[in-house]
Amino acid sequence: MRKSLTLAIAAMLAGCSAQSPAPGPKAEYTLTYASPYPPTHPFSRADIAWMAQVEKDSGGRIAFKPYWSGALISSDMSITEIRHGLADIGLITPIYTRGGVHLQRTQAGFYGGVKTMEDQVSIYDCLAARFPQLSNELPGLHVLAVQGGNFPGIMTRNRPVRTLADLKGLRLRAQTDSIDVLRALGADPVNMPMAEVYSALAKGVIDGVVAPADTIKSLHFSEVAHYFTTLRLSRGGYPARAMSDIAWRRLPPDLQNVLNAAKPKWEAQLNANNAKAEKAGIAFAKDHGVMIIPLPAADQTRFDALYNRFALDQARRLSAVGIDGEPVFRAAQALIASGQTRCTKDMPHD
DSSP: OHHHHHHHHHHHHHHHHTTSOOOOTTOSEEEEEEOSSOTTSHHHHHHHHHHHHHHHHTTTSEEEEEEOTTSSOOSSSHHHHHHTTSSSEEEOOGGGOOSSOHHHHHHTTOOTTOOOHHHHHHHHHHHHHHOTHHHHTSTTEEEEEEEOOOOOEEEESSSOOOSGGGGTTOEEEOOHHHHHHHHHTTOEEEOOOGGGHHHHHHHTSOSEEEEOTTHHHHTOGGGTOOEEEOOOOOOOOEEEEEEEHHHHHHSOHHHHHHHHHTHHHHHHHHHHHHHHHHHHHHHHHHHTTOEEEOOOHHHHHHHHHHHHHHHHHHHHHGGGGTOOOHHHHHHHHHHHHHTOOSOOTTOOOO
C-alpha cells in the first residue's frame, strides 16, 4: 500500500509539473507551493507577490514551483497534505478542518467588534503567543502567514434578506463561528469549504452563503446568486499559509530567516488584495444584476450581541475536548475593547 501511495503521488507530481514553469537555474532550493484557488484569485495574487519577494530577498537561492486550482492539494485536507509533504508550502484552512483543530476553528469567532484586517492578524498573533494550544493544533507545520479578511455579509440565490427575520428557513453555508447565531435566528447553517460553494449554490443545495463581497466577482457567485446583504460578521484571523516541517528543516538558518522576515509582507499583500477585491466585488455586483441590500442598524446591533453571546458559549463548550477556551475569548475581547491590538508585555488580560 505504501508503494502504491508513493507511485500515486509521484504520478500526480509528474502530471502537475507540466502546468508550472521550470525553476530558474540559480536556485539552490526549489519549493513547491499549492493552493485550491486559481492564480487569478485575490489570495493567489498575494501568494505570487510573496513568492517574488522571497526569491528577491534570498538572492535567487529560493525558487518556487506553484500548483493552482487544487491540482495538488484539496480544500478540506490541506493541513494533512502539507504536513506530509505533498507540497512544501500551501494554503491551509484550519477554520474549515473537521477534526484536530478545535481551538483554531472556534477562536475565529472571538473577534466581535474588531475593525480591520490588520487587527485580525495582530490579535491572532497575540493569542498564539499567549495560548500554546493554538500552535499545538498544527503539529508538523511552520506557519508562514496569518490571514484576516473582508467582513462577510450574506449572499442568497432567490430570497433577499432585508431584516434578520428573513433568515428564517434559509440553508446557508457559514463558518463555524456564526453557525449558532444563525441557527438561533431560524436559519439552517451548514459548514463546507468555500471551494465547494459555487456548485452547491448552482444546484440549490444551499440557499445562500455567508461570505464577503469580494466573492461576488472573485468566485463568480454573481452567476448563481442575486442578493447581497451587508450584515457584518466580525470574523477573526487564522493561520492560512504554512510549510511542512520536513521542508523547513531542509533550509539553512539564513533562508529560514528570509521566510520568517517575509511573514508581514505576505500578510500585507493578503490584506491589500482582499481590500481591492471587495471594492471590485461591489462594483461588479452593480453591473451584473446583484442587488446590494443594507441591513437596518438595529438588526446589526442585535446580531452583534448574539454573536458574542454564542462565541462565549462555543468557547466554554471546548471543555468537552479538554480545552479551556474562555480565557482565549476574553483575551481577544480585552484586546479589541482596549484598542491595543499589538502584542506587548502588558497586553490586556481578561
